[in-house]
Every structure is written in structure tokens, then in C-alpha cells.
Amino acid sequence: MEKPSRLLCSELCVQRRLFEVTLNRTALAWKDTEITKKHTGRAIYGAVKAGIHCVPVCEIIAVQEKEDDSPCKDTGKWQKVPPSPADSYQHAFTVFYVERMRQHCWRCSNVTFHCSEHSTCLLWVQTIREQLALLTNRPKNLLVYINPYGGKQRGKQIYDHKVSPIFSQASISTDVIVTERANHARDHLKMEADLKKYDGVVCVGGDGMFSEIMHGLVSRTQQEAGVDDNSTEETLMPCGLRIGIIPAGSTDCICYATVGSNDPVTSALHIVVGDSQPMDVCSVHNEDHFLRYSVSLLGYGFYGDVLTDSERKRWMGPARYDISGVKTFLSHRYYEGTVSFLPAEGNSGTPRDKMLCRSGCSICQQSSSDDLVSKNEDSVSDAECQDTWTVIRGKFLAINAASMSCACPRSPKGLSPSAHLADGSTDLILVRKCSRLNFLCHLLRHTNKKDQFDHSFVEVYRVKQFRFTPRYQECDSEVDLRESGATGKQFLSQICKEHRACGCMPSQSNWNCDGEILPHTAIQVRVHNQLIKLFARGIEEQPVFEDPFAHCAI
Numbered sequence: 001m002e003k004p005s006r007l008l009c010s011e012l013c014v015q016r017r018l019f020e021v022t023l024n025r026t027a028l029a030w031k032d033t034e035i036t037k038k039h040t041g042r043a044i045y046g047a048v049k050a051g052i053h054c055v056p057v058c059e060i061i062a063v064q065e066k067e068d069d070s071p072c073k074d075t076g077k078w079q080k081v082p083p084s085p086a087d088s089y090q091h092a093f094t095v096f097y098v099e100r101m102r103q104h105c106w107r108c109s110n111v112t113f114h115c116s117e118h119s120t121c122l123l124w125v126q127t128i129r130e131q132l133a134l135l136t137n138r139p140k141n142l143l144v145y146i147n148p149y150g151g152k153q154r155g156k157q158i159y160d161h162k163v164s165p166i167f168s169q170a171s172i173s174t175d176v177i178v179t180e181r182a183n184h185a186r187d188h189l190k191m192e193a194d195l196k197k198y199d200g201v202v203c204v205g206g207d208g209m210f211s212e213i214m215h216g217l218v219s220r221t222q223q224e225a226g227v228d229d230n231s232t233e234e235t236l237m238p239c240g241l242r243i244g245i246i247p248a249g250s251t252d253c254i255c256y257a258t259v260g261s262n263d264p265v266t267s268a269l270h271i272v273v274g275d276s277q278p279m280d281v282c283s284v285h286n287e288d289h290f291l292r293y294s295v296s297l298l299g300y301g302f303y304g305d306v307l308t309d310s311e312r313k314r315w316m317g318p319a320r321y322d323i324s325g326v327k328t329f330l331s332h333r334y335y336e337g338t339v340s341f342l343p344a345e346g347n348s349g350t351p352r353d354k355m356l357c358r359s360g361c362s363i364c365q366q367s368s369s370d371d372l373v374s375k376n377e378d379s380v381s382d383a384e385c386q387d388t389w390t391v392i393r394g395k396f397l398a399i400n401a402a403s404m405s406c407a408c409p410r411s412p413k414g415l416s417p418s419a420h421l422a423d424g425s426t427d428l429i430l431v432r433k434c435s436r437l438n439f440l441c442h443l444l445r446h447t448n449k450k451d452q453f454d455h456s457f458v459e460v461y462r463v464k465q466f467r468f469t470p471r472y473q474e475c476d477s478e479v480d481l482r483e484s485g486a487t488g489k490q491f492l493s494q495i496c497k498e499h500r501a502c503g504c505m506p507s508q509s510n511w512n513c514d515g516e517i518l519p520h521t522a523i524q525v526r527v528h529n530q531l532i533k534l535f536a537r538g539i540e541e542q543p544v545f546e547d548p549f550a551h552c553a554i
Ligand SMILES: Nc1ncnc2c1ncn2[C@@H]1O[C@H](COP(=O)(O)OP(=O)(O)OP(=O)(O)O)[C@@H](O)[C@H]1O
Pocket: 146, 147, 148, 149, 150, 151, 152, 178, 179, 180, 181, 182, 183, 184, 204, 205, 206, 207, 208, 209, 210, 212, 248, 249, 250, 251, 252, 253, 515
């Protein structure tokens, strides 16, 4: 690999030791030269690897000149330290950068370089700032919405104490709105906000707050593009602005699955460095009526019932999900209905492979280029499309569609560990009626390393569209049609035209759509590939103390 040419190279002092400091277009590095010089008269670079530090330019947060500073400035007190050449290094600048900690957490670290000449100090500050200005993916103006009532009601505190200082340091200007009611942020984004002013929108809250922001942005984008969101056939317009999530909710699964942690400082730093993670969005319709968008979990049966019960216990905070989870598990209700789906095609993998979606995921990248090709061929494929729907009828304890892993602190590998963030598909998990013990075993496997799909009563499919009709809404004609092997379009046009009662006592659940209850049980779902982008990069492969020289081509 060709080395990028050096922009600057100076001998500077860090904590009273001399370092050779170099900057090129990709990295800032400082090497401890003092010891090697003393022994050999010249530096043996690379010999003392431990003495070399390297920070990629794209992970520098800011640089600031330090006024009137020196490593051993006279404090008026007696100093034990003997005079050293470092004493003449009286000018200083500080570089703030991303440091990786355990469990995908990032911190803002800093290093102060002391210079003997003020002009050298200014040159370094100016050159680093010039390099940062070239990073055009970084946001400069953000619109921030804070839900003061999400999670443990600490959204405002988290933003003021942990996030706002990082944004100021990175010279990001913000307009902050503390929401006053549910859907305040959604409506403001949809109808009022002057979005041209911003490079991104940030929500401080949980999955519900993220959902508000996403709905506001997606709806606004469709309105402006003249796309009718009630149509189940239309191709939706991707959103231009990225969304940042500062986790302050109860589950925070979207943040956890896109960053790898639910740590506010880490999220703030991903926003500052201008990360970009595309993400699929499912549209949910009831016949020709748009209901909602979903990015994480669409769950009927178990997760629908947990949510319905937990909404009455909001005052309990995050613990409400545990109480309602146990209660719902004990009730052991099952639901009858028909699920039909269009399997995902191409190189999409399967929910049971071990191809985890990680930063730079090749399956997600491949799907975006496949999508471009298929959009160009749209007119042909529409006419010739012979997609065949698979139809499954049964009694289910849970029907879950996980468009991403849904990893969260309660389930670190998630509902579908190999689901992808941006592959244009959702993993449809059907848990058929089984004993309480078997269901418990399945649930507990979400929290350990065992495969939660390895049960006779669990089926899982990677799909691009699906529909669900509860038993009591089915009609005979539909059943006949299905049994006669009708194609997708014939079959779907006939579904439940009559809504005839089935003569049984149907039990009915609700759909949990990213933590919101849907008003309908019969739904049609379609995945829209990479409709939105987040300030995230997916979960990094090597979270813990990666090789510090990996980025360093100096
Ligand atoms: N000012 C407000 N007053 C009341 N409700 C609000 C306000 N602002 C937002 N909301 C609503 O609060 C709901 C829950 O918020 P949020 O998602 O932030 O927290 P959570 O439900 O505790 O966490 P999670 O969604 O991760 O489980 C959201 O659906 C949002 O619409």
C-alpha cells in the first residue's frame, strides 16, 4: 500500500517526553524517540512499538490550542523534577480523539503536544483543522429532539451532561426541542421543521422516540416526492438526512443493534465522526390503508401481548417489560391465523446461517447494488413477476418479524441473531403452539448461546414481504383459493373480502410494531431496502483494543 505523504513532522513534547509527531492525510502518530536516541544517537522507529501511538484523522474529534501552557510551568512551588529539554516547550495544543473501550463503547480521549515555538503550535492546529474540514461526511448542524419521559426519565440530563459538551467540542451547532407530548417530534418533522438547515436529526430517547423521528422523516420525504404512502405497491423515496440515536429509553434495541452498545457518549461520538449506516424499513398496511413503518420487531402473540400489558404499567419504567413478560408467559395464549410470505431471493443468506451483520457487512452492500439493478429493470420485472407466495396456516404462540437482530441488553444476540440491518429482508419467526416448558426453553435461548430456532415448533424464513390474517377474519373462499394453489396476486385480491364470522371464539392479539400497538391484526408488510440512514457504522468486528497500528500508514 502506498504511504500517504507527510503533511507535518515535528519533535514535540508529550508529558515531558520527546516524541516525533507526524501527520498525513489519514493519521496522526507520535513516537517516543527519547530512549532510543539516548542509546544509539538516532531513533529506531518501530523498535519500541509500545511507544508509538496512532489516531486515524477520521477519528479526531477536535484540536484546540492550549493557552499559556508548559509541561513544567513555574507554579511558585519547589519542583522536584530536574530541568529537561522539555522545559522550553511552552506552547501547546490538545487533540481530542475517539478511543475504543470494552463492549463497543467509545470514549473521547485527548493528548496535549507541547511545542517550543508558537508558530509551530499554530501550524499544527491549523493543519489538523484543515484535514478535519475535508471530512465532508461530518454533520455541522443538527436538529435534536429530547423525550424527557422515555426510559428512566433521564433524557434531558443525559443530553445536557454527556452529549451536548461533545457536540460543542466538535463545533456542531444544534437546535434542541424538548418534546411536550407524544408525537410532538413526528409532527414537527413532518410539517414544520426547516430541514434544509440541518445535516441530521438526533433523538434522545428509546425505540419509541426513534420511531417518531423515523416516521416524521419518512413521511415528509414521501410527501415532498409525491409518493402515496397508502399504496402498497409504490417504491418509497429514501430519506436524505441521517438519524442519530442517543439512547435514553427502556429497550434501546435499535441503538444497540446498530452501534453495539446503549451508551450515550458512544452514540454522540458516532454522530460527530459522521458515520453512516443504511437501514431497511418495513411498511405496514391494512388493505389499502397505511398503518406504520417498522425497523426492528413486528410481533404478534407473545410480544404483542407483552407490549399491550406493559403499556398499562408505564409508570414502572423499564421493569414493566419483565413483569409483563412473565405474566404473558404464564397466560400461554395461542392464536390461529394464516401467514403468507414472499421469500427473499439472491445471496441473502438464511436466518440460521452464522453470517452476523457487522460493520461494512457484505450481504447488506450486495443487496443495495442488487436493488439498483432491479430498480432499473422494474418495468420488465413487474410484468413478468411470477413470485410465489408460501402460505402457512396454524396455531401460533408468537409470530415475529425481525428486520434486524433486535439485540438489546435483555438479549445480547437478539431475536434473530443473523438478521441484517440493510439487506432488504426481514426474518419471519413462527413459534407454533407448544408446551409451556418448550416455549420457556425457546425464550431462554434468547439470553444464552444456544440456537433459539433449533426446536421442532419453530420455523424461520427470510422474506421480503409477508401478510397475516387472523383466523376469525378468514373466509372460506380464501381457504379454497389457497388450497387450489393460486398465485400470490390472485390469492391476495381475494383475502377476506367478506369478513364472514367463522363460528368459533377467536382469541386475538395485537401487533407490537417497534414498541407501538397496531390498531389492526390483518396486516401486509413490505421491506423497503435501505430507506433510511443512521449515524452509526454497524457493530465493529474487533471491539476490544484493536491493533493501534491498523490505521497507521506513517
Ligand atoms: N413529552 C412527551 N410526553 C409523553 N410522551 C412522549 C413525549 N415525548 C415522546 N413521547 C412518547 O413516549 C414514548 C416512549 O418513549 P421512548 O421510546 O423514548 O421510551 P421507552 O418507551 O421507555 O423506551 P423503548 O421504546 O426503548 O422501550 C414514545 O412512543 C414517544 O412517542
